[in-house]
Amino acid sequence: MGGVVGAELSAVALALLSALSWGAGDFGGGVAARRLNPYWVALLVHATGFLFFTLAALGRGEELQPSDLPWSLGAGVAGCAGLFFLYRAFMTGQMGLVAPVAGVVGAGLAALVGMGLEGVPAPLQLLGFGFGLVGVWLAARPEGAQGGAQGLGYAFLAGAGFGGYFVLIDRVEGLFWPSALAKLTALALMLLWLWQSRASAGLGFSRTLPLVVLAGLLDAGGNVLFLAAAQAGRLDVAAVISSLYPAFTVLLAWGLLRERLGRGQGLGVLLSLVAVALIAGG
Structure with missing residues (x-):
């Protein structure tokens, strides 16, 4: 019994670190996307992650499991689709509505699949879970965001992509090689799209590159921590806690950029902390 409880607490801690890493990575990527084409930022983030995971797998001497191949490729397609549709949704100018919709849909989908595979949690x-989903919504949604229908379709597709990534990458046995293959798949798809669209990178590429690389490393860290959390415990627990990353992005923007933290966002951060306590205590 003690071993099961210890594994669950370990999964909660790893998932929380994943949320922190993803939140910091999104903050860095968001700042970089103000200077560069966001699709190029996504491409460079995937490239950094692929290089990091490949070097880590070789350094660790990890063996590639053939059974991991289809799950890794599927996770790469889903993750790339999630990021692609998220940026498409952002182009509608409703970031305050799009980000929480994508976050809640992704976490909710993974939680439902996790409960179907592993049974209903405590x-x-x-x-x-309820507090966490509401917390993600409030933390990511700025005060006064308008709630029109434009872009919501892309937001739901983005959430479905992220949820699909959570579910598919949870099926692998390895750690670094599956993540490397997923990133390679996403990188190839982004290269294909950028080649077809002829989109330019934008100004300030060399000055912004170090920030993008840092964002890519933080994103990669979030990926591997989520996978470790899902392998140590339940998929639904890992998915919901990892999906609290917008709260950390908001806190970083408030602390480093002096962006105003709205009352609803503050409440969302508080609810996210309550969610972690409830899930860990359960």
Whole structure:
């Protein structure tokens, strides 16, 4: 019994670190996207992640499991689609509505699949899921964001992509090679799209590159921490806690860029912390 509880607490801690890493990576990527074409930022983030995971797998001497190949490729397609549709949704100018919709849909989809595969979690954890989803919505949604229908379709597709990534990458046995293959797949798809669209990178490429590389490393760290959390415990627990990353992005923007933290966003951060406590305590 103690071993099961220890594994669940370990999964919660890893998922929380994943949320922190993803949140910091999104903050860096968001700042970089103000200077460069966001699709180029996504491409460079995928390239950095692929290089990091490949070197880590070789350095660790990890063997590639053939059974991981289809799951890794599928996860790469899903993750790339999620990021692509998220940026398409952002282009509608409703970031305040798009980001929380994508986050909640992704976490909700993975949580439902996790409960279907592993059974319904403890009542306190279910309550924590609810607090977490509401917290993500409030933390990512700026005060006064308008809620029109434009872009919501892309936001749902983005959330479905992220949720698909959570579910598919959870099926692998390895750690670094599956993540490297997923990033390579996403990188190839982004290269194909940028080649067809002839989109330019934008100004300030050399000055912004170090920030993009840092964002890519943080994104990669979030990926591997999520995978470790899902392998150590339940998929739904790992997915919901990892999806709290917008709260950390908001806090970084407030602390480093002095962006105003709205009342709803502050409440969202607080609810996210309550969610972590409830899920860990359950």
